[in-house]
Amino acid sequence: MQTVGGVIASSHTLRACASIKEIGVEAWNRCANPAQAGIDCNHAYDPFLSYAFLSALEDSGSAGSSTGWAPYHLCLEDEHQIVGVLPLYLKSHSQGEYVFDYSWADAFERAGGRYYPKLQCSVPFTPATGRRLLTRPDIDDPNVEKYLLSGMMQVAEKMEVSSVHVTFAEKQQWQLMGQMGFLQRTHNQFHWQNDGYINFDDFLAALSSKKRKNIRRERREALSAGVEIELLTGDRILEEHWDAFYRFYIDTGNRKWGTPYLTREFFSIIGATMSKDVLLIMCRRDNRYIAGAINFIGGECLFGRNWGCVEDHPFLHFEVCYYQAIEFAIDRGLQRVEAG
Numbered sequence: 001m002q003t004v005g006g007v008i009a010s011s012h013t014l015r016a017c018a019s020i021k022e023i024g025v026e027a028w029n030r031c032a033n034p035a036q037a038g039i040d041c042n043h044a045y046d047p048f049l050s051y052a053f054l055s056a057l058e059d060s061g062s063a064g065s066s067t068g069w070a071p072y073h074l075c076l077e078d079e080h081q082i083v084g085v086l087p088l089y090l091k092s093h094s095q096g097e098y099v100f101d102y103s104w105a106d107a108f109e110r111a112g113g114r115y116y117p118k119l120q121c122s123v124p125f126t127p128a129t130g131r132r133l134l135t136r137p138d139i140d141d142p143n144v145e146k147y148l149l150s151g152m153m154q155v156a157e158k159m160e161v162s163s164v165h166v167t168f169a170e171k172q173q174w175q176l177m178g179q180m181g182f183l184q185r186t187h188n189q190f191h192w193q194n195d196g197y198i199n200f201d202d203f204l205a206a207l208s209s210k211k212r213k214n215i216r217r218e219r220r221e222a223l224s225a226g227v228e229i230e231l232l233t234g235d236r237i238l239e240e241h242w243d244a245f246y247r248f249y250i251d252t253g254n255r256k257w258g259t260p261y262l263t264r265e266f267f268s269i270i271g272a273t274m275s276k277d278v279l280l281i282m283c284r285r286d287n288r289y290i291a292g293a294i295n296f297i298g299g300e301c302l303f304g305r306n307w308g309c310v311e312d313h314p315f316l317h318f319e320v321c322y323y324q325a326i327e328f329a330i331d332r333g334l335q336r337v338e339a340g
Contacts (some may be wrong), residue, residue: 014151018074019058022307025051025311027082032135040135044299046130048123052274053296054087054303060266063124067261068092072119075156076147084135084144086152088160088310091120096261098127099167106161112118119156121166124321127189128338132169133176145173149180153294190338192326200327211338215323222319232280233297241280242267244289248308262306279328281320285311293320295328302329304340 017023032049036043042325047053057063058071069089076084093116103174106114121132133145134135154165165178166307178184197203204212223229232241246264253260279302283291291309295302307321321339 008026011079012070012147013076013077014147014154016155017071017075017087017241019053020051020073021058023073023075023082023085024056025055028054028134029137031082031085032131034137038130039136039138042334043131044301046128047089047274047277047296047303048126048128049130049134050274052277053270054123056269056273057124057262058265060263061088062262062266065090068095069120069124072149074148076144076151078139079139081177082136082138083141084133084147084148086121086133088125088152089120089122089124090141090159091338093257095315096125097122097165097167098125099165101165114160118161119152119159119164120198121152121164121266122168126270126305127168127340129170129189131173132166133173145176146180149177174274189338192322192329192331192339193333194207194262194333194337197330199321199330203326203330216317219319219323223314225313227290227313227316228284229320230284231324231328233278233283234276237271237275237278237280238272241282241292242271244282245280245292245294245308248292248310249306250308251310252306252308279298279325281324283309283316285322287339291316291320293325295325297332298334300335301336302332302334304338306340 020028025230030037030039032051033043033045035043036050038043061067063069063071067093072088072090072324074086074088075082094105108115115127123130133148135144146332152164166182169177175186179262195206197206204215207215242264246267249262250260272286277297278294279297281293282289290311291307293304293307293312295304302323302325307317325337325339
């Protein structure tokens with residue numbers, strides 16, 4: 001850990017950390033997920049901001065200097081007490097961000113500049129909106145978020161990087177960044193909202209007759225070839241499930257959508273450290289797994305992340321990634337599904 005920004009305001013000191021371990025699980029989670037740490041707040045639990053998730057990315061080699069995601073997390077201290085943290089990475093490329101700035105990079109370099117490295121404040125490989133300026137709600141200082149932003153800009157100037165990017169930030173923090181001089185951009189995602197449904201049939205009842213009929217038909221056809229579906233979470237998820245799912249994950253990445261960013265070890269680590277936050281939906285036919293999807297369970301939201309299969313069956317993708325996810329969210333009383 002090193003001091004990089006000096007004193008931000010009065011007694012505040014900014015430090016940069018080459019690993020989340022330098023901050024520690026308790027200090028990180030008090031800022032990232034204060035409700036889980038026993039601190040009263042209005043922030044719903046976000047599994048992607050948890051120490052367990054981010055440290056798994058580092059420990060598994062998924063996010064590190066060798067993959068172009070060198071951790072450079074910032075922590076803000078007030079008289080040796082950490083009051084704010086920020087997930088930050090020194091990037092040597094623009095992959096795994098799900099926000100595309102390749103045209104910016106091309107124009108910058110054609111004009112004679114050097115676009116990489118750049119600083120990226122985000123959760124690697126995760127297009128889910130959430131807080132990025134992580135502060136303790138029990139600290140009576142409304143300026144901590146501003147201090148973190150100012151500190152990040154100081155770091156960028158000191159390192160002489162081309163730019164600082166904050167992606168998938170929640171609205172209030174996005175507005176603050178605009179006020180402090182950041183260029184702003186928006187994009188669209190499609191989320192399913194739970195309007196207090198009792199069960200899946202109650203959700204269907206809110207749809208038109210044609211849509212109800214189509215969804216029921218699709219769900220029947222998805223399983224018509226003898227496919228069985230298992231919903232696994234917690235200690236029900238075993239290494240054999242991760243082995244099967246990783247085959248699907250690698251196949252999807254290699255076949256269609258480019259680089260699989262997560263290593264096999266990443267899944268074993270989250271299985272050991274945060275399996276209660278994971279929903280694995282697995283499909284079995286003829287006594288072997290043929291498809292699956294991984295979801296993460298938040299305080300208010302079910303986040304769909306990755307899907308893969310080794311057999312193609314009509315509507316199976318919709319059944320696993322949408323209908324099963326919606327049904328689970330209704331049963332858990334979650335407010336929405338972000339299918340990823």
